[in-house]
Amino acid sequence: MxxxxxxxxxxxxxxxxxxxxxxxxxxxxxxxxxxxxxxxxxxxxxxxxxxxxxxxxxxxxxxxxxxxxxxxxxxxxxxxxxxxxxxxxxxxxxxxxxxxxxxxxDGRCIGRFTLDTLPEVPAPAERDLVCVATGTGLAPFTSMLREFGPARRAGAPDARFDRMVIVKGVRLAEDLGYAEELEAWDRENDWFTFVPLCSREPDDSGWIGQRGRVGQALESAAFEARCGFALDPARSQIMLCGNPAMVDELEASFAERGFKKHRPRDPGQVHLERYW
Ligand SMILES: Cc1cc2nc3c(=O)[nH]c(=O)nc-3n(C[C@H](O)[C@H](O)[C@H](O)COP(=O)(O)OP(=O)(O)OC[C@H]3O[C@@H](n4cnc5c(N)ncnc54)[C@H](O)[C@@H]3O)c2cc1C
CATH class of the missing domain: 2.40.30.10 (Translation factors)
Incomplete structure (x- = not known):
């Protein structure tokens, strides 16, 4: 002290x-x-x-x-x-x-897991922003949606993305914080899709959403069926946040699909925030 x-x-x-x-x-x-x-x-x-x-x-x-x-x-x-x-x-x-x-x-906010660090190509007007969270790793994405969602809805030129998807993985449905807010955005905006997944929800619980881990929702066929477009390194930017095991696993699986980690001097499509 x-x-x-x-x-x-x-x-x-x-x-x-x-x-x-x-x-x-x-x-x-x-x-x-x-x-x-x-x-x-x-x-x-x-x-x-x-x-x-x-x-x-x-x-x-x-x-x-x-x-x-x-x-x-x-x-x-x-x-x-x-x-x-x-x-x-x-x-x-x-x-x-x-x-x-x-x-x-702290009076200082830090970190580069932000939309202004995304590469200039694709332009925001053509960009699909695919945000993947486990647990409380959702937090950066609610901030992005609350700040830039209204601009996107209004068709403003400073909107930061064309389409936005939030894929959120939890163990139990009761862990789906912010679900009502995200479901409302999904219902009211055809450019926004919310994909919640539960990995350990009991079979008889009444949960009618997707089961499994976030990686399953990102597999090509499942993603396209749910979101209506394909993941494409030419226009998709992927942001991964939360559990480091999830981040590592998806970074590797996206690399196999032609998506590389973004670095300021070597632009790519995958942006990472590990919570521990
Ligand atoms: C950039 C950044 C942003 C973060 N934002 C959030 C956030 O928005 N919400 C949030 O809940 N946490 C967030 N965290 C994690 C947070 O900083 C703390 O590490 C966490 O709250 C645990 O603090 P603690 O002192 O209680 O646990 P500690 O005594 O520091 O113990 C941490 C240990 O617990 C384990 N652990 C289990 N679950 C978690 C978990 N969810 N997060 C961290 N460690 C875990 C890990 O093994 C870790 O080493 C963030 C971390 C980073 C690096």
Missing amino acids: SGSSAPEELYNAEVVSNERLNDALFVLKVRPDDGAPDFAPGQFINIGLEPRLPEHAGRDGLVKRPYSIASGPSEPLLEFYVRLVENGALTPGLMALEPGDRLWA
Whole structure:
């Protein structure tokens, strides 16, 4: 800890709401004292609390972790979609936060998992943006959709994509946070498709959506049947976010299909964000 100040003195943001979706998932909305910082959809921010165990404290006494921002940049609150890691250093404390509680939020948003880092070719007006998430890896994509969806719907020239697909894999249907919002976008916009998949939903649960893992929804025939177009390296940009095993597996399988990892000096089609 630096100096003699208590870690809580570093707190600079207030919890506005903390909605539990189930035993492990929650949506945390936070108001930074100085207002939400500028960010691009897809970026993340570090947030922190005083740790429950001293060994988790960083140099300033807080335990900090990065979280993708789920809200759009024009929204007044920062929104985070978080999964509890049992015995994790930070998430049990985040999950216990109540409205009015304080925490630390960095004033700097970082990361290059953003639409402005996509290569110039294909042009946004011809680009299919295919976003693949496991679990809370959805967060960057809700931010992108909330920010650029209205422009796309209005046919604005600064829309960042022609068609957008979100493929989201979870174990159980109860883990499908944001499903209502995404289903509404899907219903109301023919350029947007939401593909939720459950890998371990019991057969008799009444779930009528797709079963399996995200890779299955991306196989050529399944993807085309559901989304109405084929994945094509000439116009599809693929963004993968969440569980590193999923990211690694899909990066390899897309490479076999002619999609390569994007690098600023060597443009490609596959963009990655690993959560651990
Ligand atoms: C760029 C970036 C953005 C992120 N955005 C989000 C987000 O929007 N929502 C979110 O829930 N998490 C996000 N994370 C993960 C987050 O930073 C923390 O690692 C996570 O919340 C666990 O923190 P913890 O201190 O409770 O666990 P720790 O004590 O740090 O334990 C972490 C360990 O738990 C395991 N683990 C199991 N499930 C997860 C999981 N879902 N995430 C991380 N580790 C897991 C891993 O083995 C990992 O090494 C992001 C990570 C990165 C790098």
